[in-house]
Amino acid sequence: xxxxxxxxxxxxxxxxxxxxxxxxxxxxxxxxxxxxxxxxxxxxxxxxxxxxxxxxxxxxxxxxxxxxxxxxxxxxxxxxxxxxxxxxxxxxxxxxxxxxxxxxxxxxxxxxxxxxxxxxxxxxxxxxxxxxxxxxxxxxxxxxxxxxxxxxxxxxxxxxxxxxxxxxxxxxxxxxxxxxxxxxxxxxxxxxxxxxxxxxxxxxxxxxxxxxxxxxxxxxxxxxxxxxxxxxxxxxxxxxxxxxxxxxxxxxxxxxxxxxxxxxxxxxxxxxxxxxxxxxxxx
Amino acid sequence: xxxxxxxxxxxxxxxxxxxxxxxxxxxxxxxxxxxxxxxxxxxxxxxxxxxxxxxxxxxxxxxxxxxxxxxxxxxxxxxxxxxxxxxxxxxxxxxxxxx
Numbered sequence: 001x002x003x004x005x006x007x008x009x010x011x012x013x014x015x016x017x018x019x020x021x022x023x024x025x026x027x028x029x030x031x032x033x034x035x036x037x038x039x040x041x042x043x044x045x046x047x048x049x050x051x052x053x054x055x056x057x058x059x060x061x062x063x064x065x066x067x068x069x070x071x072x073x074x075x076x077x078x079x080x081x082x083x084x085x086x087x088x089x090x091x092x093x094x095x096x097x098x099x100x101x102x103x104x105x106x107x108x109x110x111x112x113x114x115x116x117x118x119x120x121x122x123x124x125x126x127x128x129x130x131x132x133x134x135x136x137x138x139x140x141x142x143x144x145x146x147x148x149x150x151x152x153x154x155x156x157x158x159x160x161x162x163x164x165x166x167x168x169x170x171x172x173x174x175x176x177x178x179x180x181x182x183x184x185x186x187x188x189x190x191x192x193x194x195x196x197x198x199x200x201x202x203x204x205x206x207x208x209x210x211x212x213x214x215x216x217x218x219x220x221x222x223x224x225x226x227x228x229x230x231x232x233x234x235x236x237x238x239x240x241x242x243x244x245x246x247x248x249x250x251x252x253x254x255x256x257x258x259x260x261x262x263x264x265x266x267x268x269x270x271x272x273x274x275x276x277x278x279x280x281x282x283x
Numbered sequence: 284x285x286x287x288x289x290x291x292x293x294x295x296x297x298x299x300x301x302x303x304x305x306x307x308x309x310x311x312x313x314x315x316x317x318x319x320x321x322x323x324x325x326x327x328x329x330x331x332x333x334x335x336x337x338x339x340x341x342x343x344x345x346x347x348x349x350x351x352x353x354x355x356x357x358x359x360x361x362x363x364x365x366x367x368x369x370x371x372x373x374x375x376x377x378x379x380x381x382x
Contacts, residue, residue: 055332059309059310059312059313060312062310062313063310063312063313063316066313160336231338231341234338234341234342235341235342238341238342238343238344239344241342241343241344242343242344246343246344246352246360246363247360248360248361248362248363249359249360249361250359250360251358251359251360252352252354252358252359252360253343255305255328255339257328257329257339258328258329259326259327259328259329260306260311260314260315260318260326260327260329262329265326265328267303268358270301270303271356271357271358272299272356273299273300273301273356274298274299274300274301274353274354274355274356274374274377274378274381275300275301275302275303275353275354276288276291276300276301276302276303276351276352276353276354276370276374277303277304277305277351277352277353277354278288278302278303278304278305278349278350278351279304279305279307279339279340279343279345279348279349279350279351280304280305280306280307280327280348280349281306281307281308281314281334281335281348282308282313282314282317282318282321283307283308283334
Protein backbone atom coordinates (compact mmCIF):
# COMPACT_ATOMS: atom_id res chain seq x y z
CA UNK A 1 0.00 0.00 0.00
CA UNK A 2 1.28 3.44 -0.79
CA UNK A 3 2.30 5.86 1.86
CA UNK A 4 -0.42 8.26 0.82
CA UNK A 5 -3.11 5.90 1.91
CA UNK A 6 -2.35 6.93 5.48
CA UNK A 7 -3.66 10.42 4.92
CA UNK A 8 -6.73 11.27 6.94
CA UNK A 9 -9.96 10.84 5.07
CA UNK A 10 -8.44 8.19 2.79
CA UNK A 11 -9.84 4.86 3.78
CA UNK A 12 -8.80 3.16 0.57
CA UNK A 13 -5.43 2.94 -1.15
CA UNK A 14 -5.04 6.06 -3.20
CA UNK A 15 -3.12 4.68 -6.10
CA UNK A 16 -5.77 2.58 -7.77
CA UNK A 17 -6.71 2.39 -11.42
CA UNK A 18 -10.16 3.63 -10.50
CA UNK A 19 -8.94 7.08 -9.80
CA UNK A 20 -12.50 8.24 -9.30
CA UNK A 21 -12.69 6.29 -6.09
CA UNK A 22 -10.61 8.85 -4.31
CA UNK A 23 -12.80 10.85 -1.98
CA UNK A 24 -12.80 14.62 -2.23
CA UNK A 25 -11.00 15.37 1.04
CA UNK A 26 -8.48 12.73 0.14
CA UNK A 27 -7.77 14.24 -3.24
CA UNK A 28 -7.51 17.69 -1.69
CA UNK A 29 -5.15 16.35 0.93
CA UNK A 30 -2.96 14.91 -1.77
CA UNK A 31 -2.88 18.14 -3.69
CA UNK A 32 -2.72 20.55 -0.79
CA UNK A 33 -1.36 18.80 2.27
CA UNK A 34 -1.05 22.11 4.10
CA UNK A 35 -4.83 22.48 4.18
CA UNK A 36 -5.01 19.82 6.85
CA UNK A 37 -4.69 20.65 10.54
CA UNK A 38 -0.97 20.56 11.30
CA UNK A 39 -1.10 17.71 13.79
CA UNK A 40 -2.72 15.36 11.31
CA UNK A 41 -0.08 15.75 8.65
CA UNK A 42 2.84 13.39 8.66
CA UNK A 43 3.71 11.13 11.52
CA UNK A 44 3.38 12.05 15.14
CA UNK A 45 6.47 11.41 17.20
CA UNK A 46 6.38 8.16 19.13
CA UNK A 47 4.77 8.59 22.54
CA UNK A 48 7.97 7.29 24.11
CA UNK A 49 9.90 10.12 22.44
CA UNK A 50 7.39 12.64 23.81
CA UNK A 51 7.85 11.15 27.28
CA UNK A 52 11.63 11.32 26.90
CA UNK A 53 11.39 14.99 25.98
CA UNK A 54 9.22 15.65 29.02
CA UNK A 55 11.69 13.81 31.23
CA UNK A 56 14.56 15.80 29.75
CA UNK A 57 12.68 19.03 30.46
CA UNK A 58 11.97 17.92 34.04
CA UNK A 59 15.64 17.06 34.56
CA UNK A 60 16.66 20.42 33.13
CA UNK A 61 14.36 22.28 35.50
CA UNK A 62 15.67 20.22 38.40
CA UNK A 63 19.27 21.04 37.53
CA UNK A 64 18.45 24.73 37.18
CA UNK A 65 16.65 24.67 40.49
CA UNK A 66 19.60 22.98 42.19
CA UNK A 67 22.03 25.54 40.82
CA UNK A 68 19.76 28.39 41.88
CA UNK A 69 19.41 26.96 45.40
CA UNK A 70 23.15 26.57 45.72
CA UNK A 71 23.57 30.21 44.69
CA UNK A 72 21.05 31.36 47.30
CA UNK A 73 22.76 29.28 49.99
CA UNK A 74 26.07 30.91 49.22
CA UNK A 75 24.63 34.43 49.32
CA UNK A 76 25.49 36.75 52.17
CA UNK A 77 21.83 37.32 53.07
CA UNK A 78 21.26 33.58 53.43
CA UNK A 79 24.38 33.04 55.48
CA UNK A 80 23.35 35.78 57.81
CA UNK A 81 19.83 34.39 58.17
CA UNK A 82 21.39 31.04 58.91
CA UNK A 83 23.66 32.46 61.53
CA UNK A 84 20.60 33.98 63.23
CA UNK A 85 18.73 30.69 62.76
CA UNK A 86 15.99 32.70 61.03
CA UNK A 87 14.09 29.89 59.30
CA UNK A 88 11.47 32.17 57.85
CA UNK A 89 14.04 34.36 56.17
CA UNK A 90 15.94 31.33 54.91
CA UNK A 91 12.81 29.87 53.32
CA UNK A 92 11.87 33.23 51.85
CA UNK A 93 15.28 33.48 50.20
CA UNK A 94 15.07 29.93 48.86
CA UNK A 95 11.68 30.75 47.35
CA UNK A 96 13.64 32.65 44.69
CA UNK A 97 14.92 29.29 43.50
CA UNK A 98 11.66 27.51 42.70
CA UNK A 99 11.48 23.74 42.17
CA UNK A 100 10.48 22.34 38.75
CA UNK A 101 6.97 23.26 37.63
CA UNK A 102 5.61 19.73 37.98
CA UNK A 103 2.01 20.69 37.47
CA UNK A 104 2.73 22.38 34.14
CA UNK A 105 4.76 19.39 32.94
CA UNK A 106 2.07 16.97 34.11
CA UNK A 107 -0.63 18.90 32.30
CA UNK A 108 1.52 18.97 29.18
CA UNK A 109 1.83 15.17 29.41
CA UNK A 110 -1.96 14.85 29.73
CA UNK A 111 -2.44 17.13 26.77
CA UNK A 112 -0.05 15.00 24.71
CA UNK A 113 -1.70 11.80 25.95
CA UNK A 114 -5.01 12.98 24.50
CA UNK A 115 -3.48 12.81 21.01
CA UNK A 116 -2.72 9.09 21.33
CA UNK A 117 -4.56 5.82 21.84
CA UNK A 118 -3.83 2.54 23.57
CA UNK A 119 -0.40 1.87 25.07
CA UNK A 120 0.95 5.19 23.81
CA UNK A 121 -1.75 7.07 25.63
CA UNK A 122 -1.24 5.02 28.78
CA UNK A 123 2.48 5.71 28.70
CA UNK A 124 1.95 9.48 28.78
CA UNK A 125 -0.86 9.33 31.34
CA UNK A 126 1.36 7.28 33.62
CA UNK A 127 4.24 9.69 33.12
CA UNK A 128 2.03 12.53 34.32
CA UNK A 129 0.93 10.69 37.45
CA UNK A 130 4.29 9.23 38.47
CA UNK A 131 6.35 12.33 37.79
CA UNK A 132 4.06 14.92 39.33
CA UNK A 133 2.37 12.99 42.15
CA UNK A 134 -0.16 15.78 41.98
CA UNK A 135 -3.41 14.69 43.67
CA UNK A 136 -5.67 15.86 40.85
CA UNK A 137 -3.53 14.35 38.10
CA UNK A 138 -3.02 11.07 39.96
CA UNK A 139 -6.75 10.62 40.57
CA UNK A 140 -7.62 11.41 37.00
CA UNK A 141 -4.96 9.12 35.54
CA UNK A 142 -5.80 6.20 37.80
CA UNK A 143 -9.48 6.47 36.93
CA UNK A 144 -8.65 6.44 33.24
CA UNK A 145 -6.15 3.57 33.29
CA UNK A 146 -8.43 1.42 35.43
CA UNK A 147 -11.16 1.98 32.89
CA UNK A 148 -9.17 1.60 29.67
CA UNK A 149 -5.61 0.38 30.19
CA UNK A 150 -5.79 -2.55 32.62
CA UNK A 151 -3.83 -4.79 30.27
CA UNK A 152 -1.21 -2.29 29.18
CA UNK A 153 2.41 -2.87 30.06
CA UNK A 154 2.76 0.93 30.15
CA UNK A 155 1.05 1.07 33.57
CA UNK A 156 3.97 -0.61 35.33
CA UNK A 157 5.62 2.58 36.65
CA UNK A 158 2.28 3.29 38.29
CA UNK A 159 2.40 -0.10 40.01
CA UNK A 160 6.06 0.30 41.00
CA UNK A 161 4.97 3.38 42.91
CA UNK A 162 1.79 1.60 43.90
CA UNK A 163 2.03 1.79 47.67
CA UNK A 164 2.58 5.53 47.76
CA UNK A 165 -0.13 6.13 45.20
CA UNK A 166 -2.58 3.91 47.10
CA UNK A 167 -2.02 5.99 50.19
CA UNK A 168 -2.45 9.14 48.18
CA UNK A 169 -5.74 7.92 46.73
CA UNK A 170 -7.18 7.26 50.17
CA UNK A 171 -8.43 3.97 51.61
CA UNK A 172 -11.29 3.34 49.16
CA UNK A 173 -9.68 4.02 45.82
CA UNK A 174 -6.27 2.92 47.01
CA UNK A 175 -7.45 -0.61 47.71
CA UNK A 176 -9.30 -0.94 44.43
CA UNK A 177 -6.35 0.43 42.47
CA UNK A 178 -3.87 -2.40 43.08
CA UNK A 179 -6.34 -5.25 43.37
CA UNK A 180 -8.02 -4.42 40.07
CA UNK A 181 -4.70 -4.76 38.26
CA UNK A 182 -3.81 -7.86 40.28
CA UNK A 183 -7.00 -9.76 39.56
CA UNK A 184 -8.47 -8.31 36.37
CA UNK A 185 -5.55 -7.52 34.10
CA UNK A 186 -4.99 -9.95 31.26
CA UNK A 187 -1.29 -9.17 31.20
CA UNK A 188 0.73 -11.48 33.44
CA UNK A 189 3.52 -9.01 34.04
CA UNK A 190 1.05 -6.30 35.06
CA UNK A 191 -0.66 -8.79 37.40
CA UNK A 192 2.67 -9.82 38.86
CA UNK A 193 3.65 -6.23 39.65
CA UNK A 194 0.30 -5.44 41.28
CA UNK A 195 0.35 -8.62 43.34
CA UNK A 196 3.92 -7.97 44.37
CA UNK A 197 2.91 -4.56 45.69
CA UNK A 198 -0.06 -6.01 47.55
CA UNK A 199 2.03 -8.85 49.01
CA UNK A 200 4.82 -6.46 49.95
CA UNK A 201 2.74 -4.82 52.65
CA UNK A 202 1.11 -8.00 53.92
CA UNK A 203 2.32 -10.08 56.84
CA UNK A 204 4.87 -7.51 57.91
CA UNK A 205 5.63 -6.13 61.34
CA UNK A 206 5.29 -7.56 64.82
CA UNK A 207 1.48 -7.75 64.67
CA UNK A 208 1.28 -9.83 61.51
CA UNK A 209 -0.77 -12.98 61.96
CA UNK A 210 0.40 -16.40 60.81
CA UNK A 211 -2.43 -16.41 58.34
CA UNK A 212 -1.25 -13.15 56.80
CA UNK A 213 2.32 -14.37 56.60
CA UNK A 214 1.19 -17.56 54.86
CA UNK A 215 -0.90 -15.57 52.40
CA UNK A 216 2.04 -13.33 51.68
CA UNK A 217 4.22 -16.36 50.96
CA UNK A 218 1.60 -17.83 48.69
CA UNK A 219 1.22 -14.61 46.77
CA UNK A 220 4.95 -14.07 46.42
CA UNK A 221 5.30 -17.58 45.02
CA UNK A 222 2.69 -16.78 42.40
CA UNK A 223 4.41 -13.48 41.60
CA UNK A 224 7.72 -15.29 41.17
CA UNK A 225 6.11 -17.66 38.73
CA UNK A 226 4.48 -14.87 36.72
CA UNK A 227 7.60 -12.70 36.74
CA UNK A 228 10.25 -15.34 36.04
CA UNK A 229 13.03 -13.95 33.87
CA UNK A 230 11.90 -10.33 34.19
CA UNK A 231 13.28 -7.33 36.05
CA UNK A 232 10.66 -7.88 38.74
CA UNK A 233 11.84 -11.48 38.98
CA UNK A 234 15.37 -10.25 39.60
CA UNK A 235 14.17 -7.79 42.21
CA UNK A 236 12.37 -10.54 44.12
CA UNK A 237 15.36 -12.82 43.73
CA UNK A 238 17.87 -10.21 44.94
CA UNK A 239 18.22 -11.44 48.57
CA UNK A 240 18.96 -14.92 47.21
CA UNK A 241 21.42 -13.48 44.71
CA UNK A 242 23.26 -11.68 47.51
CA UNK A 243 23.29 -14.84 49.60
CA UNK A 244 24.40 -17.21 46.86
CA UNK A 245 26.59 -15.04 44.61
CA UNK A 246 27.85 -12.00 46.49
CA UNK A 247 29.55 -13.36 49.59
CA UNK A 248 33.23 -12.87 50.42
CA UNK A 249 35.30 -15.55 48.71
CA UNK A 250 32.92 -15.96 45.77
CA UNK A 251 33.73 -15.16 42.14
CA UNK A 252 32.20 -11.78 41.41
CA UNK A 253 29.22 -12.00 39.02
CA UNK A 254 29.68 -10.39 35.62
CA UNK A 255 28.20 -6.99 34.92
CA UNK A 256 27.58 -6.12 31.29
CA UNK A 257 26.46 -2.59 30.64
CA UNK A 258 27.24 0.87 29.37
CA UNK A 259 29.28 3.58 31.00
CA UNK A 260 27.96 7.10 31.56
CA UNK A 261 29.16 8.05 28.06
CA UNK A 262 27.12 5.22 26.53
CA UNK A 263 30.15 3.00 25.80
CA UNK A 264 29.60 -0.73 26.35
CA UNK A 265 31.92 -2.52 28.76
CA UNK A 266 31.93 -5.30 31.30
CA UNK A 267 33.32 -5.80 34.76
CA UNK A 268 35.55 -8.67 33.62
CA UNK A 269 37.42 -6.22 31.36
CA UNK A 270 39.25 -5.32 34.58
CA UNK A 271 40.25 -8.87 35.53
CA UNK A 272 43.93 -8.84 36.49
CA UNK A 273 43.46 -5.64 38.47
CA UNK A 274 42.29 -5.03 41.98
CA UNK A 275 38.84 -3.48 41.61
CA UNK A 276 36.78 -1.39 43.98
CA UNK A 277 33.18 -1.64 42.76
CA UNK A 278 31.26 1.28 44.11
CA UNK A 279 27.46 1.74 43.83
CA UNK A 280 26.98 5.48 44.13
CA UNK A 281 25.37 8.65 42.78
CA UNK A 282 25.24 12.43 43.21
CA UNK A 283 21.41 12.48 43.01
CA UNK B 284 32.63 10.10 49.84
CA UNK B 285 34.19 11.50 46.68
CA UNK B 286 37.31 13.10 48.16
CA UNK B 287 38.44 9.79 49.58
CA UNK B 288 37.80 7.78 46.42
CA UNK B 289 39.43 10.52 44.40
CA UNK B 290 42.63 10.41 46.44
CA UNK B 291 42.70 6.61 46.31
CA UNK B 292 42.44 6.65 42.53
CA UNK B 293 45.15 9.31 42.35
CA UNK B 294 47.51 7.50 44.70
CA UNK B 295 47.19 4.21 42.80
CA UNK B 296 47.16 5.55 39.27
CA UNK B 297 50.26 3.55 38.29
CA UNK B 298 49.16 0.33 39.99
CA UNK B 299 47.01 -2.52 38.65
CA UNK B 300 43.97 -0.99 40.27
CA UNK B 301 40.63 0.36 39.05
CA UNK B 302 37.73 1.99 40.78
CA UNK B 303 34.57 1.11 38.86
CA UNK B 304 31.33 2.79 39.78
CA UNK B 305 27.73 1.83 39.24
CA UNK B 306 26.28 5.29 38.93
CA UNK B 307 22.63 5.63 39.91
CA UNK B 308 21.87 9.21 38.86
CA UNK B 309 18.76 9.09 36.68
CA UNK B 310 19.79 12.27 34.81
CA UNK B 311 22.99 11.70 32.84
CA UNK B 312 23.51 15.40 32.23
CA UNK B 313 23.33 16.09 35.94
CA UNK B 314 25.86 13.32 36.44
CA UNK B 315 28.29 14.73 33.88
CA UNK B 316 27.97 18.28 35.28
CA UNK B 317 28.68 17.05 38.79
CA UNK B 318 31.42 14.66 37.67
CA UNK B 319 33.19 17.55 36.01
CA UNK B 320 32.73 19.92 38.95
CA UNK B 321 34.04 17.25 41.33
CA UNK B 322 36.89 16.04 39.08
CA UNK B 323 35.60 12.46 38.96
CA UNK B 324 38.04 10.46 36.86
CA UNK B 325 36.77 6.91 37.22
CA UNK B 326 34.47 4.98 34.96
CA UNK B 327 30.96 4.01 36.00
CA UNK B 328 28.31 1.73 34.63
CA UNK B 329 25.15 3.76 34.24
CA UNK B 330 22.25 2.16 36.08
CA UNK B 331 19.70 3.66 33.68
CA UNK B 332 16.87 6.20 33.88
CA UNK B 333 15.33 4.54 36.92
CA UNK B 334 18.29 5.61 39.03
CA UNK B 335 18.67 3.61 42.22
CA UNK B 336 15.90 1.29 40.97
CA UNK B 337 17.76 0.51 37.76
CA UNK B 338 18.68 -3.03 36.73
CA UNK B 339 22.19 -3.52 38.16
CA UNK B 340 21.47 -2.19 41.65
CA UNK B 341 18.15 -4.07 41.77
CA UNK B 342 19.72 -7.38 40.75
CA UNK B 343 22.52 -6.91 43.29
CA UNK B 344 20.01 -6.09 46.02
CA UNK B 345 21.66 -2.74 46.78
CA UNK B 346 19.71 -0.88 49.44
CA UNK B 347 22.31 1.39 51.03
CA UNK B 348 24.57 3.95 49.39
CA UNK B 349 27.37 3.68 48.73
CA UNK B 350 27.67 -0.11 48.61
CA UNK B 351 31.22 -1.27 48.02
CA UNK B 352 32.79 -4.55 46.91
CA UNK B 353 36.56 -5.00 46.79
CA UNK B 354 37.55 -7.61 44.23
CA UNK B 355 41.03 -9.15 43.82
CA UNK B 356 42.88 -9.53 40.53
CA UNK B 357 41.44 -13.03 40.04
CA UNK B 358 37.89 -11.70 40.27
CA UNK B 359 37.11 -12.93 43.79
CA UNK B 360 35.07 -10.80 46.19
CA UNK B 361 37.37 -10.17 49.16
CA UNK B 362 35.85 -7.30 51.12
CA UNK B 363 32.44 -5.66 51.35
CA UNK B 364 31.48 -2.16 52.43
CA UNK B 365 34.88 -1.02 53.61
CA UNK B 366 35.21 2.75 53.85
CA UNK B 367 37.98 5.28 54.29
CA UNK B 368 41.18 3.88 55.72
CA UNK B 369 39.73 0.38 55.74
CA UNK B 370 39.19 0.61 52.00
CA UNK B 371 42.79 1.78 51.50
CA UNK B 372 44.12 -1.06 53.62
CA UNK B 373 42.00 -3.64 51.76
CA UNK B 374 43.21 -2.45 48.37
CA UNK B 375 46.84 -2.28 49.51
CA UNK B 376 46.64 -5.82 50.86
CA UNK B 377 45.28 -7.16 47.57
CA UNK B 378 47.92 -5.28 45.57
CA UNK B 379 50.56 -6.74 47.85
CA UNK B 380 49.24 -10.27 47.15
CA UNK B 381 49.91 -9.75 43.46
CA UNK B 382 53.64 -9.13 43.91
